[in-house]
Amino acid sequence: MADLMRALPGTAPMDWMAVSSYGSGTKSSGVVRILKDLDTDISGRHVLIVEDIIDSGLTLSWIKSNLESRKPASVEICTLLRKPDVVKVDIPVKYVGFDIPNEFVVGYGLDYDEKYRNLRCVGTLAPHVYA
Ligand SMILES: O=P(O)(O)OC[C@H]1O[C@H](OP(=O)(O)OP(=O)(O)O)[C@H](O)[C@@H]1O
Numbered sequence: 845m846a847d848l849m850r851a852l853p854g855t856a857p858m859d860w861m862a863v864s865s866y867g868s869g870t871k872s873s874g875v876v877r878i879l880k881d882l883d884t885d886i887s888g889r890h891v892l893i894v895e896d897i898i899d900s901g902l903t904l905s906w907i908k909s910n911l912e913s914r915k916p917a918s919v920e921i922c923t924l925l926r927k928p929d930v931v932k933v934d935i936p937v938k939y940v941g942f943d944i945p946n947e948f949v950v951g952y953g954l955d956y957d958e959k960y961r962n963l964r965c966v967g968t969l970a971p972h973v974y975a
């Protein structure tokens with residue numbers, strides 16, 4: 845997020861939502877839980893959702909509908925990483941950093957069971973780590 849903000853030409857107010865559907869696994873549970881909601885009223889505002897990764901698209905599809913129910917002026921999506929499965933759900937993503945293969949990745953903020961977020965790169969884990 846800090847890297848994105850440094851790359852923007854102007855300033856934009858930011859707010860955070862924390863949601864989880866993966867928990868401590870590498871497969872989506874299919875249930876999205878809000879761990880922390882926005883503090884800002886977004887009605888009438890132009891909203892850019894910033895995601896780290898879109899995999900099945902389930903999380904974003906849920907977040908987008910949830911935010912749209914709050915009557916913003918517009919909702920667009922930006923993601924650092926996008927996996928191929930997301931084509932199965934119809935989510936228009938305005939800004940994509942990298943399209944990546946269908947593998948579970950960690951690093952640069954992405955975790956496996958709350959580990960590896962601190963890696964400066966994005967990479968895959970050796971299979972024995974999941975076992
Ligand atoms: O497109 P999807 O298949 O829904 O996956 C994408 C979501 O998965 C990750 O969150 P995650 O649920 O892993 O958060 P957590 O690690 O805190 O459980 C990531 O931050 C996205 O929000």
Ligand SMILES: Nc1nc2[nH]cnc2c(=O)[nH]1
Nearest residue numbers: 899947948949950954955
């Ligand atoms: N850490 C991590 N979380 C995810 N959530 C959905 N896909 C992924 C992934 O590849 N890595």
